[in-house]
Amino acid sequence: MTPGLLEVKGLCKDFGGLRALDAVDFQIREGEIFSIMGPNGSGKTTLFNVITGFHPATQGKIYFRGEDITNRKPFAIAQKGIARTFQLTAVFSRDTVFDNLVIAHRLRVKAALLGTIFGSRSTRGEERKCREKAEEVLEFTGLVRDRNKIAGSLTQEAQKRLSIGMALATDPKLLLLDEPTGGVNLKEISNLVFLIERIKKCQITVCLIEHKMKVAMELPDRVMVLNYGRKITEGVPREVSRDQRVIEAYLGKSYAA
Amino acid sequence: MKTLSHLYSPKRLAVLLLILLGFTIPFFVTSRFYLHILIMCCLWGMAATSMNLIMGYTGQVNLAHGAFFGIGAYAAGLLMLKLGLNFWPALVLACIITMALGFCIGILALRTKGSYFAIGTMCFNVIITVIIDSWEELTEGARGLLGIPRPSAIPLPFGGEITFTSMPSYYYLVLISLLLTLLVIYRIVHSMLGRSFMAIRGNEELAESLGIHAMRTKLLSFLISTVFAGLAGVLYASYIGFLSPEISDYHITFEFLIFCMIGGLGTLGGPLIGAFLLTVVSELLQGIAIPRLVAYGFLLVITIIFLRGGIVGGAQMLWLRVSGKERR
Numbered sequence: 360m361t362p363g364l365l366e367v368k369g370l371c372k373d374f375g376g377l378r379a380l381d382a383v384d385f386q387i388r389e390g391e392i393f394s395i396m397g398p399n400g401s402g403k404t405t406l407f408n409v410i411t412g413f414h415p416a417t418q419g420k421i422y423f424r425g426e427d428i429t430n431r432k433p434f435a436i437a438q439k440g441i442a443r444t445f446q447l448t449a450v451f452s453r454d455t456v457f458d459n460l461v462i463a464h465r466l467r468v469k470a471a472l473l474g475t476i477f478g479s480r481s482t483r484g485e486e487r488k489c490r491e492k493a494e495e496v497l498e499f500t501g502l503v504r505d506r507n508k509i510a511g512s513l514t515q516e517a518q519k520r521l522s523i524g525m526a527l528a529t530d531p532k533l534l535l536l537d538e539p540t541g542g543v544n545l546k547e548i549s550n551l552v553f554l555i556e557r558i559k560k561c562q563i564t565v566c567l568i569e570h571k572m573k574v575a576m577e578l579p580d581r582v583m584v585l586n587y588g589r590k591i592t593e594g595v596p597r598e599v600s601r602d603q604r605v606i607e608a609y610l611g612k613s614y615a616a
Numbered sequence: 617m618k619t620l621s622h623l624y625s626p627k628r629l630a631v632l633l634l635i636l637l638g639f640t641i642p643f644f645v646t647s648r649f650y651l652h653i654l655i656m657c658c659l660w661g662m663a664a665t666s667m668n669l670i671m672g673y674t675g676q677v678n679l680a681h682g683a684f685f686g687i688g689a690y691a692a693g694l695l696m697l698k699l700g701l702n703f704w705p706a707l708v709l710a711c712i713i714t715m716a717l718g719f720c721i722g723i724l725a726l727r728t729k730g731s732y733f734a735i736g737t738m739c740f741n742v743i744i745t746v747i748i749d750s751w752e753e754l755t756e757g758a759r760g761l762l763g764i765p766r767p768s769a770i771p772l773p774f775g776g777e778i779t780f781t782s783m784p785s786y787y788y789l790v791l792i793s794l795l796l797t798l799l800v801i802y803r804i805v806h807s808m809l810g811r812s813f814m815a816i817r818g819n820e821e822l823a824e825s826l827g828i829h830a831m832r833t834k835l836l837s838f839l840i841s842t843v844f845a846g847l848a849g850v851l852y853a854s855y856i857g858f859l860s861p862e863i864s865d866y867h868i869t870f871e872f873l874i875f876c877m878i879g880g881l882g883t884l885g886g887p888l889i890g891a892f893l894l895t896v897v898s899e900l901l902q903g904i905a906i907p908r909l910v911a912y913g914f915l916l917v918i919t920i921i922f923l924r925g926g927i928v929g930g931a932q933m934l935w936l937r938v939s940g941k942e943r944r
Contacts, residue, residue: 413825442825445822449821449822451815462826462828465815476803482808489808526826
């Protein structure tokens with residue numbers, strides 16, 4: 360088997376005396392949609408935060424395309440090609456949708472101080488590049504009509520799309536989505552599901568945290584289930600949903616029989 | 617976007633007219649008193665505009681700005697008086713010294729966020745003032761620095777020279793420096809670099825997740841703003857000719873802060889308008905016995921309650937209401 364795009368080995372994370380992640384091992388393969396499931400407090404978001412450098416790991420290693428990225432700073436990890444969204448939708452709420460997307464491509468240009476002050480040609484070129492990227496993502500995420508709206512005034516669903524769009528504008532290889540359908544009503548979910556499927560078609564690997572069963576079972580190629588910071592199982596959605604331990608974790612022991 | 621009508625927009629014309637007015641003022645204002653007020657307006661305007669970059673655009677409430685103004689002023693004064701340097705090399709060196717000290721303070725203070733950053737920088741401000749006040753061998757302490765020379769003349773290629781002995785000539789020097797400051801800040805704010813600053817203001821965590829090196833970006837904004845504060849300080853020192861430790865005091869910082877708040881934080885013209893308005897008013901009302909800071913305090917409270925965006929922010933809101941546009 361080819362080595363995964365992202366490899367996590369024996370990852371542990373302690374918050375004081377609490378072990379939020381306990382020796383988690385998994386791989387994300389290039390081009391797939393990988394989903395992380397688990398009850399509340401099982402460590403899904405913590406796992407994202409450790410991978411993207413927002414929390415330092417207590418133990419274990421994270422490899423991205425064969426390179427050790429454990430405990431690198433968030434901006435460095437974004438530059439390497441891992442983009443993420445946040446559980447509580449984060450956008451620059453006072454800026455327009457377009458401005459949100461332009462800044463998201465900032466990491467791929469230099470924007471040097473002297474070039475900026477003297478208005479050099481290369482700096483202008485960089486700016487054009489960022490605008491072009493923003494236009495492209497605007498189209499891709501279906502936000503063309505909301506282009507000049509203030510991001511904070513959008514619906515929750517559109518804000519989710521915008522935050523995914525911002526992550527996409529960083530030109531990632533791997534996209535980590537923390538509850539992309541959280542707080543969105545059932546009618547609007549199909550929009551987001553469609554968007555994620557299209558992202559997969561663009562050769563971008565997706566890893567998502569998902570609660571809604573419909574999405575979690577239909578969208579991903581493979582699923583991993585966490586409970587109390589430990590990995591219970593991993594596999595194709597159909598098998599995982601029948602796994603005794605998963606049912607126990609979600610519904611309690613009495614239902615498992 | 618960039619059509620011909622954009623190039624000749626009313627805003628652009630207004631700015632051009634204002635610059636023209638700025639350059640022609642000495643032809644019909646000959647009173648030394650009014651020219652003095654205008655020079656002070658430009659100097660405070662520069663300081664407030666530079667403070668706006670770190671505070672208004674990057675969202676870091678830097679309460680050490682007055683200290684950098686003082687450092688620039690003292691550095692230039694000492695270089696000229698103690699080392700006998702010419703004004704122009706002293707100006708460049710003073711800006712570099714300000715930036716170096718800004719780097720040392722910034723790298724420590726910027727590790728903190730929000731109100732802790734404000735408190736931290738204010739402590740640095742007090743420390744700087746205390747150092748200037750008590751290092752008597754170097755700075756003459758409370759006696760102050762006397763007799764700082766005016767800028768030396770610039771020789772022109774075909775004989776003749778530009779001198780800075782008269783009031784109008786000094787006015788032109790500070791006016792050009794002010795315009796330069798505004799131009800640099802304008803360029804930065806309307807670029808990817810400025811967008812990174814504003815991203816940090818909007819949401820630092822999100823900015824980091826998008827690959828923006830928050831610490832480096834904040835430090836850069838901090839350094840640019842200190843350099844211009846230092847430059848304003850140098851021009852002040854050479855204009856007034858006398859320095860005392862109070863010039864680096866946190867009261868000065870708060871004046872800059874009030875200029876920014878009343879004019880409109882995070883807008884290009886706001887701090888300038890605030891600085892001009894308050895300087896003119898306070899100079900004209902000098903005969904009347906209202907303690908200035910008390911009056912400022914009331915103004916600040918009123919601004920924060922009724923006019924959150926300051927004068928410029930208020931004007932923008934009014935304009936939107938009148939024109940009925942939805943955008944901002």
